[in-house]
Amino acid sequence: xxxxxxxxxxxxxxxxxxxxxxxxxxxxxxxxxxxxxxxxxxxxxxxxxxxxxxxxxxxxxxxxxxxxxxxxxxxxxxxxxxxxxxxxxxxxxxxxxxxxxxxxxxxxxxxxxxxxxxxxxxxxxxxxxxxxxxxxxxxxxxxxxxxxxxxxxxxxxxxxxxxxxxxxxxxxxxxxxxxxxxxxxxxxxxxxxxxxxxxxxxxxxxxxxxxxxxxxxxxxxxxxxxxxxxxxxxxxxxxxxxxxxxxxxxxxxxxxxxxxxxxxxxxxxxxxxxxxxxxxxxxxxxxxxxxxxxxxxxxxxxxxxxxxxxxxxxxxxxxxxxxxxxxxxxxxxxxxxxxxxxxxxxxxxxxxxxxxxxxxxxxxxxxxxxxxxxxxxxxxxxxxxxxxxxxxxxxxxxxxxxxxxxxxxxxxxxxxxxxxxxxxxxxx
Amino acid sequence: xxxxxxxxxxxxxxxxxxxxxxxxxxxxxxxxxxxxxxxxxxxxxxxxxxxxxxxxxxxxxxxxxxxxxxxxxxxxxxxxxxxxxxxxxxxxxxxxxxxxxxxxxxxxxxxxxxxxxxxxxxxxxxxxxxxxxxxxxxxxxxxxxxxxxxxxxxxxxxxxxxxxxxxxxxxxxxxxxxxxxxxxxxxxxxxxxxxxxxxxxxxxxxxxxxxxxxxxxxxxxxxxxxxxxxxxxxxxxxxxxxxxxxxxxxxxxxxxxxxxxxxxxxxxxxxxxxxxxxxxxxxxxxxxxxxxxxxxxxxxxxxxxxxxxxxxxxxxxxxxxxxxxxxxxxxxxxxxxxxxxxxxxxxxxxxxxxxxxxxxxxxxxxxxxxxxxxxxxxxxxxxxxxxxxxxxxxxxxxxxxxxxxxxxxxxxxxxxxxxxxxxxxxxx
Numbered sequence: 030x031x032x033x034x035x036x037x038x039x040x041x042x043x044x045x046x047x048x049x050x051x052x053x054x055x056x057x058x059x060x061x062x063x064x065x066x067x068x069x070x071x072x073x074x075x076x077x078x079x080x081x082x083x084x085x086x087x088x089x090x091x092x093x094x095x096x097x098x099x100x101x102x103x104x105x106x107x108x109x110x111x112x113x114x115x116x117x118x119x120x121x122x123x124x125x126x127x128x129x130x131x132x133x134x135x136x137x138x139x140x141x142x143x144x145x146x147x148x149x150x151x152x153x154x155x156x157x158x159x160x161x162x163x164x165x166x167x168x169x170x171x172x173x174x175x176x177x178x179x180x181x182x183x184x185x186x187x188x189x190x191x192x193x194x195x196x197x198x199x200x201x202x203x204x205x206x207x208x209x210x211x212x213x214x215x216x217x218x219x220x221x222x223x224x225x226x227x228x229x230x231x232x233x234x235x236x237x238x239x240x241x242x243x244x245x246x247x248x249x250x251x252x253x254x255x256x257x258x259x260x261x262x263x264x265x266x267x268x269x270x271x272x273x274x275x276x277x278x279x280x281x282x283x284x285x286x287x288x289x290x291x292x293x294x295x296x297x298x299x300x301x302x303x304x305x306x307x308x309x310x311x312x313x314x315x316x317x318x319x320x321x322x323x324x325x326x327x328x329x330x331x332x333x334x335x336x337x338x339x340x341x342x343x344x345x346x347x348x349x350x351x352x353x354x355x356x357x358x359x360x361x362x363x364x365x366x367x368x369x370x371x372x373x374x375x376x377x378x379x380x381x382x383x384x385x386x387x388x389x390x391x392x393x394x395x396x397x398x399x400x401x402x403x404x405x406x407x408x409x410x411x412x413x414x415x416x417x418x419x420x421x422x423x424x425x426x427x428x429x430x431x432x433x434x435x436x437x438x439x440x441x442x443x444x445x446x447x448x449x450x451x452x453x454x455x456x457x
Numbered sequence: 458x459x460x461x462x463x464x465x466x467x468x469x470x471x472x473x474x475x476x477x478x479x480x481x482x483x484x485x486x487x488x489x490x491x492x493x494x495x496x497x498x499x500x501x502x503x504x505x506x507x508x509x510x511x512x513x514x515x516x517x518x519x520x521x522x523x524x525x526x527x528x529x530x531x532x533x534x535x536x537x538x539x540x541x542x543x544x545x546x547x548x549x550x551x552x553x554x555x556x557x558x559x560x561x562x563x564x565x566x567x568x569x570x571x572x573x574x575x576x577x578x579x580x581x582x583x584x585x586x587x588x589x590x591x592x593x594x595x596x597x598x599x600x601x602x603x604x605x606x607x608x609x610x611x612x613x614x615x616x617x618x619x620x621x622x623x624x625x626x627x628x629x630x631x632x633x634x635x636x637x638x639x640x641x642x643x644x645x646x647x648x649x650x651x652x653x654x655x656x657x658x659x660x661x662x663x664x665x666x667x668x669x670x671x672x673x674x675x676x677x678x679x680x681x682x683x684x685x686x687x688x689x690x691x692x693x694x695x696x697x698x699x700x701x702x703x704x705x706x707x708x709x710x711x712x713x714x715x716x717x718x719x720x721x722x723x724x725x726x727x728x729x730x731x732x733x734x735x736x737x738x739x740x741x742x743x744x745x746x747x748x749x750x751x752x753x754x755x756x757x758x759x760x761x762x763x764x765x766x767x768x769x770x771x772x773x774x775x776x777x778x779x780x781x782x783x784x785x786x787x788x789x790x791x792x793x794x795x796x797x798x799x800x801x802x803x804x805x806x807x808x809x810x811x812x813x814x815x816x817x818x819x820x821x822x823x824x825x826x827x828x829x830x831x832x833x834x835x836x837x838x839x840x841x842x843x844x845x846x847x848x849x850x851x852x853x854x855x856x857x858x859x860x861x862x863x864x865x866x867x868x869x870x871x872x873x874x875x876x877x878x879x880x881x882x883x884x885x
Contacts, residue, residue: 045510045513045514048514049514052514079533082473082533082537083537083540085473086473086476086477086480086537086540086541086544087540087541087543087544088544089543089544090540090543090544091539091540091543091550093550094536094539094540094543094549094550094551095536095540097532097535097536097539097551097553098532098533098536098537098540100532101529101530101532101533101536102529104525104526104528104529104532105507105510105526105529107525108522108523108525108526108529109510109511109514109526111519111522111525112511112514112515112518112519112522112523112526113514113515115515115517115518115519115522116514116515116516116517116518121522122519122521122522123522123525125525128601149601173556173577
């Protein structure tokens with residue numbers, strides 16, 4: 030008997046019909062001989078409605094109260110889901126984050142899991158129940174206060190539970206069939222990836238692929254949890270995200286381990302580029318600039334420092350960061366301009382980032398050539414470049430991003446014959 | 458410094474405006490030099506909406522899951538209220554039933570409080586915070602499961618907290634000015650009662666006055682908590698419900714303790730009358746009948762057994778019970794007809810019950826005369842009668858009930874000159 034953790038997002042349980050569909054899905058999994066633990070998010074728009082109510086009352090809600098408020102959403106969806114399963118004749122019991130033993134630190138709104146003690150969940154499945162657990166929430170053991178984990182929190186709950194329970198796999202249900210070689214809304218011929226390493230999935234997620242949250246993949250990789258990203262609207266196999274080659278062999282049972290050179294192309298429109306002009310080219314200035322940015326709680330992604338000309342003794346430093354963090358970062362930089370001694374700042378949020386990801390590029394020296402040639406032929410100018418062992422990322426003008434994605438996707442023979450299947454919903 | 462527990466119902470916090478109004482009220486109480494603990498119900502229609510969702514999923518939801526579902530409502534309202542108070546510049550912190558130490562038995566949906574350990578609430582008020590506590594919910598300590606207390610649960614939470622914290626008073630906010638000598642919707646000249654004993658309030662609540670739930674008054678009486686029933690729409694003093702003459706003296710500071718003979722007139726349209734015809738007049742038959750009714754979980758109120766005629770050896774037994782429990786009771790009786798040996802059953806849900814309540818009637822022998830004379834003059838036929846030391850109740854035809862209430866109210870000089878003030882809302 031296998032133990033499977035299944036995670037359903039808010040769009041899967043947005044109304045009674047959705048909840049019933051999810052309930053049937055869970056019962057089918059149980060009927061196939063598995064123990065099932067389910068992690069569920071708040072119903073559809075619940076979180077937005079609660080945030081809207083809070084905004085009518087105060088501009089600056091205490092973080093503890095905000096977590097108390099938002100955590101109500103999962104209590105509703107998990108209790109309803111347990112009722113629906115019970116109504117269909119299978120036993121189910123729901124648990125809050127606290128009851129499920131999700132112990133977090135005290136950072137309300139962005140809590141991190143520090144321990145998982147799912148004894149009640151374990152007892153419930155041992156007694157033949159489906160255990161339903163509230164995603165996104167935990168408890169700060171010091172204060173016994175409810176915490177929430179921020180974006181991607183329900184996925185992380187699912188993976189953390191799967192790790193703590195020693196589950197055989199963690200299924201993340203979504204409204205697409207799995208992870209694609211590119212965003213199917215941009216590349217119609219994008220193909221579903223059958224299996225991918227955690228390492229590559231991490232790079233995809235960090236590069237703008239929204240299907241899985243970075244934190245969830247990190248957690249799955251660290252604790253060796255095989256993830257299965259699949260559609261809640263079909264029973265097709267989705268994409269397996271596998272923490273190590275051993276797991277790939279275990280899961281795929283003897284199937285030869287063929288690793289394609291390239292896994293996929295990700296893109297991201299959520300970043301802006303900041304260029305600090307005329308920075309004195311003396312040691313410590315870059316550190317000073319990034320210290321200011323860190324002080325404004327902005328997360329820098331790519332960095333390029335121009336070669337300084339000996340004549341001026343000045344250089345320019347460019348970096349990218351999330352657009353939503355741009356305002357605070359610029360204010361902080363301007364406040365420090367005199368102290369640091371740079372000449373000016375340029376800000377551009379009309380940029381796009383394209384990333385090519387593949388574990389196989391480690392041992393394939395021709396990848397960079399093919400990549401840049403494809404961009405060149407498509408008439409795409411490259412503004413910034415960064416690389417890792419299994420990723421090349423470039424920044425282009427936002428207008429050119431879709432062309433660039435399609436050109437690179439085609440150049441690496443990722444195009445499939447069939448159009449990608451995308452079910453209703455707005456993407457996650 | 459006084460400690461005041463304030464309870465606000467769902468209609469007081471049905472939207473952001475209502476929540477802000479309640480927040481200002483709380484802050485005013487704190488600014489007047491009091492420590493304040495607030496008990497709040499779920500917002501407006503939240504509970505009905507959740508029940509409706511549950512009904513779409515199953516006809517027979519597990520009681521534990523129903524409690525998990527419904528308890529989410531208070532988490533939302535209490536967190537929003539804490540935010541609103543914070544937004545207005547006062548410190549506030551919200552607590553679930555479990556966090557506030559409301560320990561109950563395991564009867565989901567109708568849990569009874571078995572212990573209150575409000576250490577966190579105490580610490581919060583000692584640190585200068587307004588403590589907001591979820592009404593209606595508690596925790597079963599054995600299983601660590603969330604329980605709810607059923608109808609009137611938030612009032613009971615407030616009184617139980619007031620008792621455990623040794624509060625000086627417990628204010629129950631509602632949409633009328635207080636307890637009236639009769640329902641102002643029936644008797645326009647009904648007067649607000651300034652103070653009433655717990656004993657009389659118990660009889661009023663048991664006799665159909667809906668302003669306070671029986672359980673809450675019982676609890677307040679047992680633990681000596683002075684209740685203050687007042688309007689959330691005005692700052693007028695409402696009705697003090699006082700557990701003992703000592704408290705009356707304490708609260709009213711030296712004011713002479715004049716107890717009116719009659720406190721008020723209550724009426725109730727929620728009961729039906731069952732008559733079991735032709736019951737063999739031998740010992741044990743009545744017990745058999747009421748055993749069957751108890752087995753169907755129906756609550757009998759009034760009972761009349763006719764004098765049997767020696768000729769037939771048969772008698773009739775009539776009793777009243779809540780209309781909602783009538784169907785189950787009738788089915789149980791019919792199933793037992795052969796065994797008990799009665800001839801038939803009559804059922805009448807077109808009845809009304811009128812009750813006259815007053816601690817002073819103990820020592821005023823003329824009360825019964827005045828009461829029945831008033832009914833007679835108003836042309837009201839009396840069908841059943843029951844009495845206690847401080848109450849006379851009669852059952853009449855439903856059509857005659859309003860006339861009867863007005864006649865009795867007038868006969869005991871309860872009519873005031875001004876019309877009663879009833880603020881918006883549909884009553885609680």
